[in-house]
Each structure stands twice: as structure tokens, then as C-alpha cells.
Amino acid sequence: MPQQLLVTAGEVYPGRGTTPITDGAVLVDGPLISAVGARPDIEARATANVARFDFPGGTILPGLIDGHVHLAFDPTQDPPEALRHLDDETLLREMADRAGAALRAGITTMRDLGDRGGLAVRLRDEIARGDRSGPRVLAAGTPLTPPGGHCWFLGGEVAGSEEIRRRITSLTELGVDVIKVMVSGGHITPDSRKPWEMQFTAEELRRIVDISSELQLPVAAHAHGTTAIAACAEAGVSTVEHCTWMRIGDNPEIEERLDVAERMAERGICACPAWPSDWRSLLDALGADVGKRAIEKMVRMRDIGVPLIAGTDAGVVRSEHGGLPAGLELYRHLGMAPHEILDMATTDSATALGIGDRAGRLAAGYDADILVCDGAPLTDITALQAQRLVLARGTTTRP
Numbered sequence: 001m002p003q004q005l006l007v008t009a010g011e012v013y014p015g016r017g018t019t020p021i022t023d024g025a026v027l028v029d030g031p032l033i034s035a036v037g038a039r040p041d042i043e044a045r046a047t048a049n050v051a052r053f054d055f056p057g058g059t060i061l062p063g064l065i066d067g068h069v070h071l072a073f074d075p076t077q078d079p080p081e082a083l084r085h086l087d088d089e090t091l092l093r094e095m096a097d098r099a100g101a102a103l104r105a106g107i108t109t110m111r112d113l114g115d116r117g118g119l120a121v122r123l124r125d126e127i128a129r130g131d132r133s134g135p136r137v138l139a140a141g142t143p144l145t146p147p148g149g150h151c152w153f154l155g156g157e158v159a160g161s162e163e164i165r166r167r168i169t170s171l172t173e174l175g176v177d178v179i180k181v182m183v184s185g186g187h188i189t190p191d192s193r194k195p196w197e198m199q200f201t202a203e204e205l206r207r208i209v210d211i212s213s214e215l216q217l218p219v220a221a222h223a224h225g226t227t228a229i230a231a232c233a234e235a236g237v238s239t240v241e242h243c244t245w246m247r248i249g250d251n252p253e254i255e256e257r258l259d260v261a262e263r264m265a266e267r268g269i270c271a272c273p274a275w276p277s278d279w280r281s282l283l284d285a286l287g288a289d290v291g292k293r294a295i296e297k298m299v300r301m302r303d304i305g306v307p308l309i310a311g312t313d314a315g316v317v318r319s320e321h322g323g324l325p326a327g328l329e330l331y332r333h334l335g336m337a338p339h340e341i342l343d344m345a346t347t348d349s350a351t352a353l354g355i356g357d358r359a360g361r362l363a364a365g366y367d368a369d370i371l372v373c374d375g376a377p378l379t380d381i382t383a384l385q386a387q388r389l390v391l392a393r394g395t396t397t398r399p
């Protein structure tokens with residue numbers, strides 16, 4: 001019989017659309033949740049030798065989901081330079097350490113959107129087999145980019161439609177969970193296209209999405225400029241990463257292309273803003289006007305009904321691994337209530353990433369991915385940082 005755990009707290013929040021349970025409990029059998037409800041009812045179902053964890057002043061929540069990380073990156077170093085000096089085995093060990101740090105911060109699922117040589121897939125499998133402890137990893141492998149394009153140094157350069165097909169086929173054989181494509185330039189590859197410029201044509205992007213969907217894989221598209229975002233909306237990607245509606249160059253403002261945001265909303269294409277966990281220093285660096293405008297654009301997108309998911313781009317500058325709890329405070333500036341932010345970072349993200357049938361909620365039969373915090377994160381999002389216990393598929397970790 002698997003080890004049974006009983007976790008009790010002053011409040012239990014099972015996820016979007018549920019009412020918090022006062023004086024509640026969660027019963028865990030092996031890797032799965034077996035019951036959630038009022039403490040006396042759940043206690044009655046526990047075996048005599050159950051292991052107990054009691055947090056009368058705390059709140060039990062579903063574990064957090066970081067929808068955009070790079071385990072291969074160290075936020076204190078320049079990625080191309082740092083990676084040049086690391087062999088695969090050393091890099092894999094560093095990635096495992098970073099995944100462990102994220103787990104201790106309450107992140108029980110992460111989507112890695114760009115590794116080197118499929119190392120995030122290897123790490124995912126080692127964790128899933130129980131060879132290492134860590135969060136559930138969804139891995140994109142190495143992102144597709146044109147020759148010399150954004151993040152070319154990870155090894156995913158492709159030119160022309162035949163190479164695109166071959167690359168997606170080999171990523172599928174490797175077992176990736178999602179295809180990542182660099183539709184626009186980015187900030188960490190200074191010699192490539194600018195963040196607001198398209199790198200692939202709209203036709204190439206359509207082809208990438210079509211091939212991926214034939215192979216039953218969603219596409220996560222990195223796109224900053226409005227023109228790139230419009231191509232993503234038309235091609236039918238699953239998530240648009242960053243989605244900053246940059247208006248430099250020939251890119252219009254979001255206000256001039258509300259049709260694009262409406263199309264995203266209509267097709268259920270999510271935006272993952274992927275602001276770094278130290279978003280405050282990014283806002284400072286952008287300056288008051290640009291920062292205010294960046295927030296306004298996110299609010300606009302949300303008002304139109306574009307679904308948002310949580311992500312931190314962990315591994316890039318200003319974004320340490322495990323920084324999601326602090327990063328989520330940004331969403332208070334979008335006018336989101338703490339419980340809406342929690343729903344975004346749990347239930348909504350699980351649904352968007354295709355794992356909504358086993359993660360993102362506390363319910364019988366779901367994976368036992370659980371976070372316990374002191375205080376009341378449903379009304380005060382900063383309480384997410386007062387963590388007491390993390391469970392990843394039934395295995396306990398102390399923050």
C-alpha cells in the first residue's frame with residue numbers, strides 16, 4: 001500500500017471555480033490525491049498510520065506552474081558565453097539543481113522552452129522515473145530559429161521547408177512535449193534580428209504549425225512585434241510568448257490591431273507575458289512611461305479576452321529559477337485580484353499546457369502537486385512567499 005499523507009490547513013483552495021474550504025484537508029495516496037474536503041471528513045478516511053502535516057494558520061493550494069523557463073540558462077551569466085564552456089553532463093547537473101530550486105519555491109510544473117541538445121527532455125524523464133526529485137517538466141527541446149537567428153547558439157537553426165520538417169520530426173522522435181519557434185528576434189542574441197522584426201515568414205510559420213499539429217504537438221511561439229503576433233494568431237499557435245505588441249519599426253500598436261487580439265481570444269491562443277521574476281527592476285530600467293505602457297498593453301489584451309498564463313523566462317537576466325511567487329506580484333498591477341492570479345498560475349496554465357486533467361487543481365485522482373503557505377494568498381498574493389510545504393506527485397519537499 002502506498003504511503004498515505006494527510007495535509008490539513010485553516011483553508012484549502014482547490015482551484016478555479018471552487019469555493020475555499022475552511023478547516024480543510026487533502027489526503028494523498030502515493031503520487032495521487034485521494035480526497036479533498038472538510039478536515040473531520042477527510043481525517044475519518046485516513047488510515048491509522050497516516051503521516052500528518054498540520055498548518056492551522058496556512059492555506060493549501062495546487063502547486064504553481066511556470067509556463068516559460070530555460071533550465072539551461074544561468075541568470076547571472078550571458079547564455080551563449082556560459083554554454084560554450086559547458087559539456088552536456090555538467091549542464092544537465094546544473095539544470096537538475098535549478099529544477100530543484102524551483103520545486104522548493106512551490107513550482108510543481110515547468111515548461112522548458114529552449115534547451116541545448118534535448119537535455120530538458122532527458123531531465124524530464126529522469127524526474128518522471130524517480131531517479132531525481134524535481135517538478136514535472138514539459139520540454140520543447142531546442143527551439144527552431146533561422147540561421148543566425150534568436151538563440152541560434154542552442155543549435156536549432158533551420159533554413160527552408162525541408163529542414164523545418166526534418167527538425168520537427170526529429171524533435172518528435174526525441175519525445176518533446178511542445179515545439180518552440182522563435183518567430184521574432186529577441187534580447188539575448190544581439191547580432192540577430194531585432195525583437196520587433198519577424199525572423200520566419202508567415203508562410204514558414206504556418207508550415208511549422210501544420211507539421212506540428214500533424215504530429216499532435218502544440219507550438220509555443222516567441223513573438224514581440226505586432227506583425228509577428230498577427231502571424232502567430234493566423235497560423236494558430238498554442239501560446240504566444242512575451243506578446244509585447246512592440247510598435248517599433250513597421251509594427252502597429254495593439255490599438256490599431258485589436259482584430260489580432262480578438263482573433264487570439266476567439267481561437268483560445270494564450271499569451272505568456274514571461275516577465276522576469278524581478279519585474280520591478282525591469283520596470284525601472286524601462287522608465288516610467290514605457291513601463292506604464294507595457295502594463296497597459298497587457299491589461300488591454302486581457303480585457304479583450306486573450307487567456308493569460310504564468311511564466312518567468314527563468315534563466316534570463318533578472319529572472320532566477322524559482323522566482324515565480326515573486327513574479328506573480330506583477331499581475332496586481334494589471335488589476336487582477338490575488339485569487340485570479342492564483343487561478344492563472346494553476347488551473348488555467350494546466351489547461352493551456354494540456355495537462356488540465358491531472359494538474360492545476362486539488363481533486364481526487366489528480367496528481368498530488370500541492371503547495372502550503374502561511375497566511376491567506378487568496379487575498380494577499382505576497383503570502384505565496386511564506387511557504388511551508390511542497391508536494392510533487394506525493395513526494396514532500398521543504399521550502
Ligand SMILES: [Zn+2]
Pocket residue numbers: 068069070113114313
Ligand atoms: Zn524564453
